[in-house]
Amino acid sequence: MTRFIIRRVLWLLLVLLVVSFVTFALMHLVPGGPWSRDKQLAPAVVAALNAKYGLDKPFFVQYANFLTGILHGDLGISYSYQDRSVTQIIMQGFPKSAVLGAAAFIFAMIVGIGFGMAAALRQNTWVDYLCVMFATIFASVPGFVLGILLIIVFSVGLHWFPTGGWGSPAQVVMPAMALAALPAAFIARITRASTLETMRQDYVRTARSKGLLERVVLIRHILRNSLIPVVTVAGPEFAAMVTGSVIVETIFSIPGIGRLFVQAVFARDYGLIMGTTLFYAFIISIANLVVDILYGIIDPRIRYD
Amino acid sequence: MKGKTVLFSLLAIVIAAILVMAPACSSASTTTAAATTTTASSPQILRLNLGAEPDTIDPNQASWADDKSIISQCFEGLLSYNADGSLKADVATVIPTVANGGISSDGLTITFKLKTNVTWSDGKPVTANDFVYSIKREFDPTLACEYASFYFDIVGAEDSYNATSDTTAQQAALAAAIGVSAPDNYTLVIKLVNPQPTMLDCMALWPVYPERADIIKQYGNNWTDPPNYIGDGPYILTTWTHQSELVFKPNPNYWGTKPTLSEIDFQEITDPNAALAAYQNNELDIVGLPVGDYATYLKDPNYANQRLLFPELTTFAFQFNVTKAPFNNVLVRQALSCAVDRNAFVNNVEAGVGQAALSWIPPGMPGYNANIGTQYTFNVTQAKSLLAQAGYSDVSKLPTITFSYSNTGSNPTIAQFLQGQMQQNLGINITLDPEDSKTFSSNVNSGNFMWAFFGWGADYPDPDDWLPGLFGTGAGNNHTGYSNPAFDALSTKALAELDNTARLSDWDQAQQMVMNDAPIITIFYREGFVLEKPYVKGLTTTGMDGALPGDTFYNLVTIAAH
Numbered sequence: 001m002t003r004f005i006i007r008r009v010l011w012l013l014l015v016l017l018v019v020s021f022v023t024f025a026l027m028h029l030v031p032g033g034p035w036s037r038d039k040q041l042a043p044a045v046v047a048a049l050n051a052k053y054g055l056d057k058p059f060f061v062q063y064a065n066f067l068t069g070i071l072h073g074d075l076g077i078s079y080s081y082q083d084r085s086v087t088q089i090i091m092q093g094f095p096k097s098a099v100l101g102a103a104a105f106i107f108a109m110i111v112g113i114g115f116g117m118a119a120a121l122r123q124n125t126w127v128d129y130l131c132v133m134f135a136t137i138f139a140s141v142p143g144f145v146l147g148i149l150l151i152i153v154f155s156v157g158l159h160w161f162p163t164g165g166w167g168s169p170a171q172v173v174m175p176a177m178a179l180a181a182l183p184a185a186f187i188a189r190i191t192r193a194s195t196l197e198t199m200r201q202d203y204v205r206t207a208r209s210k211g212l213l214e215r216v217v218l219i220r221h222i223l224r225n226s227l228i229p230v231v232t233v234a235g236p237e238f239a240a241m242v243t244g245s246v247i248v249e250t251i252f253s254i255p256g257i258g259r260l261f262v263q264a265v266f267a268r269d270y271g272l273i274m275g276t277t278l279f280y281a282f283i284i285s286i287a288n289l290v291v292d293i294l295y296g297i298i299d300p301r302i303r304y305d
Numbered sequence: 306m307k308g309k310t311v312l313f314s315l316l317a318i319v320i321a322a323i324l325v326m327a328p329a330c331s332s333a334s335t336t337t338a339a340a341t342t343t344t345a346s347s348p349q350i351l352r353l354n355l356g357a358e359p360d361t362i363d364p365n366q367a368s369w370a371d372d373k374s375i376i377s378q379c380f381e382g383l384l385s386y387n388a389d390g391s392l393k394a395d396v397a398t399v400i401p402t403v404a405n406g407g408i409s410s411d412g413l414t415i416t417f418k419l420k421t422n423v424t425w426s427d428g429k430p431v432t433a434n435d436f437v438y439s440i441k442r443e444f445d446p447t448l449a450c451e452y453a454s455f456y457f458d459i460v461g462a463e464d465s466y467n468a469t470s471d472t473t474a475q476q477a478a479l480a481a482a483i484g485v486s487a488p489d490n491y492t493l494v495i496k497l498v499n500p501q502p503t504m505l506d507c508m509a510l511w512p513v514y515p516e517r518a519d520i521i522k523q524y525g526n527n528w529t530d531p532p533n534y535i536g537d538g539p540y541i542l543t544t545w546t547h548q549s550e551l552v553f554k555p556n557p558n559y560w561g562t563k564p565t566l567s568e569i570d571f572q573e574i575t576d577p578n579a580a581l582a583a584y585q586n587n588e589l590d591i592v593g594l595p596v597g598d599y600a601t602y603l604k605d606p607n608y609a610n611q612r613l614l615f616p617e618l619t620t621f622a623f624q625f626n627v628t629k630a631p632f633n634n635v636l637v638r639q640a641l642s643c644a645v646d647r648n649a650f651v652n653n654v655e656a657g658v659g660q661a662a663l664s665w666i667p668p669g670m671p672g673y674n675a676n677i678g679t680q681y682t683f684n685v686t687q688a689k690s691l692l693a694q695a696g697y698s699d700v701s702k703l704p705t706i707t708f709s710y711s712n713t714g715s716n717p718t719i720a721q722f723l724q725g726q727m728q729q730n731l732g733i734n735i736t737l738d739p740e741d742s743k744t745f746s747s748n749v750n751s752g753n754f755m756w757a758f759f760g761w762g763a764d765y766p767d768p769d770d771w772l773p774g775l776f777g778t779g780a781g782n783n784h785t786g787y788s789n790p791a792f793d794a795l796s797t798k799a800l801a802e803l804d805n806t807a808r809l810s811d812w813d814q815a816q817q818m819v820m821n822d823a824p825i826i827t828i829f830y831r832e833g834f835v836l837e838k839p840y841v842k843g844l845t846t847t848g849m850d851g852a853l854p855g856d857t858f859y860n861l862v863t864i865a866a867h
Contacts, residue, residue, distance in 0.1 A: 033747065036744075155582060165572070259575070
């Protein structure tokens with residue numbers, strides 16, 4: 001197991017290196033640069049800006065400088081937010097995206113697994129149809145539509161929650177619901193399919209025929225085994241939710257890092273693009289590693305060497 | 306039974322959680338809620354939406370409108386603008402003129418006398434040395450301040466700014482040679498290389514607001530975070546939650562008349578629909594509207610006393626690349642200009658908000674002339690006749706025309722309007738080319754377009770910000786490729802003309818030249834449209850506001866009892 005983890009960590013570093021190079025190259029190949037704007041800056045100003053940020057150096061020198069910076073823990077400077085470093089910007093935004101993502105994740109798991117199992121255990125009854133219907137609705141309604149609908153109904157209409165912002169528990173509820181909708185639907189479908197398959201296994205029939213209580217069969221046999229595929233998707237889902245959704249964060253004005261990804265690209269903010277992309281790659285890689293380790297714990301048939 | 310139990314128990318947990326949180330949270334938010342009880346008076350708190358996180362609020366380095374909105378609250382400079390666009394003296398005692406000796410007769414030396422009672426928010430006095438420090442810092446080669454080029458007529462400014470690869474000692478020597486000095490604590494002398502008649506306009510802008518050398522040296526980049534952000538304006542920035550909100554409170558050491566508002570909140574809600582919902586939920590007092598909603602809120606009687614329309618010093622146009630056929634033929638350009646129904650544009654695309662534009666310089670600033678461009682009043686017959694003169698009586702002989710624009714905001718609607726006009730009025734089918742914002746800017750700046758969207762907003766209210774930089778041969782913002790030696794000669798003369806009447810007359814002639822040659826088709830002068838709660842009183846909009854209407858005069862705003 002230890003050898004496995006060490007190997008995976010080395011892979012992680014290689015993946016991050018490749019991601020950093022590909023992103024760096026694409027960033028510079030894309031038309032338009034950070035100083036392209038409708039009111040063109042004076043040539044002296046563009047020259048001074050390029051000198052300040054090292055953009056007048058050859059491509060590989062810039063990349064080497066970037067890597068050197070990373071080794072010292074410095075993710076670079078942002079062109080969009082000149083008073084803060086990229087590290088500061090990400091560290092200020094990430095906790096908020098993380099809290100929102102964690103809340104949404106918990107919500108998605110509870111609703112997804114609950115609906116999925118209920119649908120499977122009561123297959124082809126009204127319970128099943130109801131759960132599948134909800135799952136389809138959550139999966140079909142686009143995030144921004146759901147977000148605005150929630151604001152209109154629960155904020156402007158009922159005055160239960162503020163329309164957005166961050167700082168109090170009330171402000172987590174609606175964005176978490178909006179963020180959890182699609183993953184919940186996805187998890188519900190997977191759980192349902194997996195539970196159906198598990199229920200038909202021989203060992204479940206054996207357990208029942210041995211006279212075990214249905215509750216015991218459910219918890220000790222069906223639940224654990226049906227969750228294996230769910231754990232596989234839960235890892236990347238968690239990583240995606242924790243790094244922030246640009247749509248939910250924009251609609252609910254949450255100062256997380258989700259918005260930063262997209263804003264940085266539109267602004268050609270090279271420092272912020274590299275920082276957020278690497279951060280995201282890192283989180284996803286760690287999440288996948290954790291999932292693989294959990295996999296080995298949940299399913300005794302799987303052994304790593 | 307088990308399936309139902311699982312389902313119901315989970316639903317019950319979720320719903321219970323929501324119900325527990327809901328009543329406790331109806332007033333919890335990061336914004337400070339204005340009191341909604343009907344008491345004799347209401348808290349003097351103004352809540353607004355800035356929209357975006359500012360880039361930087363360091364006056365020397367700032368260049369965007371939302372940065373300006375913040376800086377205006379915390380700083381005051383030598384000069385500023387009245388609501389009608391005329392200059393007024395803030396920290397300066399009077400506006401320097403040749404008559405009062407503030408400007409030398411050759412126009413090369415400007416002397417400001419400072420008021421002696423102006424203080425920083427920590428109580429220290431504002432002196433001429435604070436201005437000298439700030440103005441020299443604008444030309445610091447390591448900072449790359451974006452507005453520095455506006456001040457390159459100051460002696461030594463450009464040399465200092467360009468010394469990016471010099472040694473520290475050389476850079477220091479160049480900084481010392483900049484023509485800005487303080488012979489005593491309350492006198493500031495500026496020496497110019499050329500007599501720039503609009504230098505006073507530039508001195509009213511934020512890049513030359515005073516700054517505290519000791520604070521910036523002590524805190525470096527962190528000086529713009531509260532509580533280090535020391536200014537001399539009516540407010541102090543007390544809180545800045547990045548990406549979320551900014552809060553201003555009155556400056557206890559403000560030298561002028563204390564404002565009535567006890568707090569100003571700038572939210573950072575980037576989605577315009579979410580901002581509108583916040584306004585409707587009484588979390589904001591003023592909110593901007595997306596263009597697509599103009600018609601709805603102009604008609605809705607519930608908003609009758611909440612509508613605020615105000616002119617902006619902004620003109621929108623369509624620019625031709627005059628180096629590419631068929632736009633290298635002036636007759637074709639003039640023809641297309643006659644074929645656009647500008648009134649239909651304002652009514653259909655902007656819901657009547659704004660004014661049709663036949664000339665370039667908008668109303669509300671010197672240089673506006675309603676008589677310029679009248680030859681382009683909508684007239685399809687005239688358009689067809691001009692096309693025939695150009696050899697295109699059969700429009701199918703025209704090369705394919707592509708119209709480029711940045712795929713943001715209401716630009717797609719504007720582009721479709723143009724496409725419709727060309728098709729309807731002349732039978733010409735143009736191709737639309739939407740592009741990502743930076744790609745579009747990059748293409749336009751390199752001349753990689755045929756016909757493109759174009760807009761310009763005033764940096765300061767004077768024709769020399771609207772003409773030479775856009776229509777001079779090879780000028781920095783000349784993307785059309787327009788080149789007219791007569792225009793260039795007139796520009797050179799006007800840029801150094803100290804007689805204001807003669808100068809404005811020169812610029813008027815220059816604008817006429819440009820409009821006759823039609824390198825651009827002007828379409829409309831933009832107006833802003835926001836919703837404002839009826840209890841907000843005294844909001845005064847000007848052409849030099851930042852991102853928020855009236856943000857240069859929040860000291861005049863009061864909140865009526867509600």
